[in-house]
Amino acid sequence: MTDAETTRETTVGELSEGQILRGILDRLPPSTAPVGPGDDAAVLAVPDGRVVATTDTLVHGPDFRLAWSSPFDLGFKSAAVNLADVAAMGARPIALLVALAMPESTPVSFVRGFADGLAAACAELAPGCAVEGGDLTVSDTLTIAVTALGSLDGREPVRRSGARAGDGVYVIGELGLAARGLEVLFGRFTDAQGAPLPVTDDTRAALSAVDALALSRQLAPRPPLAEALRAADAGATAMMDVSDGLALDATRLADASGVTVAFDSATLGENPALALAGGEDHGFLVTFAPDAEPLGHRVGTVVPRGADAVTVDGRAWTGRAGWDPYRDWDAGRG
Amino acid sequence: MTDAETTRETTVGELSEGQILRGILDRLPPSTAPVGPGDDAAVLAVPDGRVVATTDTLVHGPDFRLAWSSPFDLGFKSAAVNLADVAAMGARPIALLVALAMPESTPVSFVRGFADGLAAACAELAPGCAVEGGDLTVSDTLTIAVTALGSLDGREPVRRSGARAGDGVYVIGELGLAARGLEVLFGRFTDAQGAPLPVTDDTRAALSAVDALALSRQLAPRPPLAEALRAADAGATAMMDVSDGLALDATRLADASGVTVAFDSATLGENPALALAGGEDHGFLVTFAPDAEPLGHRVGTVVPRGADAVTVDGRAWTGRAGWDPYRDWDAGRG
Numbered sequence: 001m002t003d004a005e006t007t008r009e010t011t012v013g014e015l016s017e018g019q020i021l022r023g024i025l026d027r028l029p030p031s032t033a034p035v036g037p038g039d040d041a042a043v044l045a046v047p048d049g050r051v052v053a054t055t056d057t058l059v060h061g062p063d064f065r066l067a068w069s070s071p072f073d074l075g076f077k078s079a080a081v082n083l084a085d086v087a088a089m090g091a092r093p094i095a096l097l098v099a100l101a102m103p104e105s106t107p108v109s110f111v112r113g114f115a116d117g118l119a120a121a122c123a124e125l126a127p128g129c130a131v132e133g134g135d136l137t138v139s140d141t142l143t144i145a146v147t148a149l150g151s152l153d154g155r156e157p158v159r160r161s162g163a164r165a166g167d168g169v170y171v172i173g174e175l176g177l178a179a180r181g182l183e184v185l186f187g188r189f190t191d192a193q194g195a196p197l198p199v200t201d202d203t204r205a206a207l208s209a210v211d212a213l214a215l216s217r218q219l220a221p222r223p224p225l226a227e228a229l230r231a232a233d234a235g236a237t238a239m240m241d242v243s244d245g246l247a248l249d250a251t252r253l254a255d256a257s258g259v260t261v262a263f264d265s266a267t268l269g270e271n272p273a274l275a276l277a278g279g280e281d282h283g284f285l286v287t288f289a290p291d292a293e294p295l296g297h298r299v300g301t302v303v304p305r306g307a308d309a310v311t312v313d314g315r316a317w318t319g320r321a322g323w324d325p326y327r328d329w330d331a332g333r334g
Numbered sequence: 335m336t337d338a339e340t341t342r343e344t345t346v347g348e349l350s351e352g353q354i355l356r357g358i359l360d361r362l363p364p365s366t367a368p369v370g371p372g373d374d375a376a377v378l379a380v381p382d383g384r385v386v387a388t389t390d391t392l393v394h395g396p397d398f399r400l401a402w403s404s405p406f407d408l409g410f411k412s413a414a415v416n417l418a419d420v421a422a423m424g425a426r427p428i429a430l431l432v433a434l435a436m437p438e439s440t441p442v443s444f445v446r447g448f449a450d451g452l453a454a455a456c457a458e459l460a461p462g463c464a465v466e467g468g469d470l471t472v473s474d475t476l477t478i479a480v481t482a483l484g485s486l487d488g489r490e491p492v493r494r495s496g497a498r499a500g501d502g503v504y505v506i507g508e509l510g511l512a513a514r515g516l517e518v519l520f521g522r523f524t525d526a527q528g529a530p531l532p533v534t535d536d537t538r539a540a541l542s543a544v545d546a547l548a549l550s551r552q553l554a555p556r557p558p559l560a561e562a563l564r565a566a567d568a569g570a571t572a573m574m575d576v577s578d579g580l581a582l583d584a585t586r587l588a589d590a591s592g593v594t595v596a597f598d599s600a601t602l603g604e605n606p607a608l609a610l611a612g613g614e615d616h617g618f619l620v621t622f623a624p625d626a627e628p629l630g631h632r633v634g635t636v637v638p639r640g641a642d643a644v645t646v647d648g649r650a651w652t653g654r655a656g657w658d659p660y661r662d663w664d665a666g667r668g
Contacts, residue, residue, distance in 0.1 A: 040422040041388035051385040054375035055431040059473040088374040097389040099479045139393040145433045145479035
């Protein structure tokens with residue numbers, strides 16, 4: 001954020017932790033848990049005696065840039081990526097715990113917009129899921145660590161390791177759209193030195209319809225959670241959230257299952273390379289036995305394990321596989 | 335860490351996320367969960383259909399300094415503070431999720447020491463609890479976000495709101511020792527400009543026995559979890575982890591319960607002001623009805639709500655109440 005923005009209004013450094021917390025909780029849907037926020041820990045109901053739990057962190061710099069992401073988008077995205085991981089196990093998200101580490105100069109309006117984004121993601125993607133706890137602290141680097149918890153409601157968890165030769169390989173959701181949005185950001189919203197330029201309503205309006213959609217999906221992904229749960233009910237043999245790129249995530253599924261995933265490039269849209277390498281769509285990679293009634297869009301077949309974990313049109317995939325934070329971060333900021 | 339340390343050995347920036355993760359998981363006790371680390375989310379068993387969940391973040395600068403805390407201490411502390419919050423509800427910790435955001439220059443030995451500290455805290459404080467998931471990412475600011483999950487095993491959760499007039503007020507664990515340790519750090523381990531000086535075996539050896547103990551408790555607190563669970567079984571009416579200072583935490587308990595907590599300074603040791611203001615001991619503040627068989631050390635009585643949430647010897651407490659990260663951080667680093 002710019003100096004002008006931070007000096008104009010109240011910052012979190014001028015308020016107590018309790019005041020900031022009340023400002024967040026007032027914008028969120030009320031707790032439905034046996035014990036919600038405000039005690040040492042929350043108590044959540046998981047009727048079948050099993051809880052699904054996952055955590056994911058967004059860090060300013062490698063994971064987002066404030067010039068590009070609105071506070072609302074950040075709240076939405078930090079909830080969505082964790083909700084998708086819960087749904088990928090075949091579980092219904094029931095609660096988020098949100099740890100927010102912010103510079104003291106962070107405007108209070110950031111916190112409000114962020115809370116609104118969290119609330120919108122819960123309402124749109126996982127109705128009934130609420131923020132049931134969290135933590136606020138000071139940091140030089142804006143950092144958002146979200147834990148999502150879910151209930152299997154009697155379902156067996158859908159693991160990565162269940163794919164078998166002969167299964168069909170399906171994708172539920174979008175492929176490569178978020179990656180196209182990232183290309184739009186780096187191509188249209190950076191200056192000659194590579195520094196990010198602000199995404200505003202005006203600059204968005206200059207984009208083509210598909211670029212505008214891609215940008216919006218990159219900044220606030222819409223994982224199709226309800227379909228992932230239907231896939232679990234339909235007997236999916238394996239399922240994963242596609243977060244780091246289809247080829248890389250399929251490699252993980254193939255390795256866990258001891259099989260090879262054979263993609264057919266003709267099913268991967270206009271830009272198969274982008275579909276295979278692009279991450280952050282947070283759709284779902286699912287396998288179904290031949291006699292199941294599958295959901296999603298068929299992209300390939302599970303075959304016995306060969307030399308490669310993943311093939312495209314029968315050949316090893318030699319393109320860029322996906323995103324690894326410790327290899328791929330170029331330390332660009334903004 | 336110094337430049338010399340970071341250039342001598344492999345850093346996390348030279349490894350993939352998977353390599354770093356394997357280096358951590360290999361040092362931790364094996365998962366006992368239905369689905370442990372390695373899938374989109376973990377699946378944990380909570381036989382009575384309720385799960386207790388809490389999250390707490392440690393940030394380099396406000397929460398710790400690498401000159402003072404060893405990687406082992408940091409792993410131990412980041413687990414212990416979260417385990418204490420679970421136990422304060424009357425629950426047995428079953429799992430940790432650990433999100434670690436590190437600069438690329440972080441030595442791999444840091445990650446190994448940190449994992450050893452996590453493992454030691456689980457083994458010592460909460461046997462059977464394991465690290466069942468996590469996240470690694472890059473950040474300019476070393477940040478540790480831990481979520482702890484627990485099982486009530488049929489117990490009712492012990493909330494802050496259950497204290498009633500006539501109950502006795504007890505503390506289980508140490509009071510003011512961690513705060514004394516913080517005084518030792520600022521008094522003995524800073525240079526003339528206030529910059530932190532390294533805590534080493536040699537510099538520790540120069541301390542008195544009680545200062546050395548206080549220092550070690552500040553850097554790696556030992557919350558008495560087993561006693562907190564026994565307090566829940568003994569019918570504690572309210573319980574809290576004492577993390578931000580006894581007076582501040584008692585104020586929260588008093589407000590939640592609609593009562594006043596009346597402390598007797600004669601029960602608060604040699605330095606009642608330090609006992610009331612000093613945080614980070616992660617002992618437990620507990621109330622018991624008069625007919626219960628209490629645990630811990632009696633420090634006062636619950637009385638009907640008066641003008642003040644907390645009194646000491648019948649008067650309002652006017653000393654420093656405790657720690658608030660958005661008011662108290664002086665931006666010192668190290």
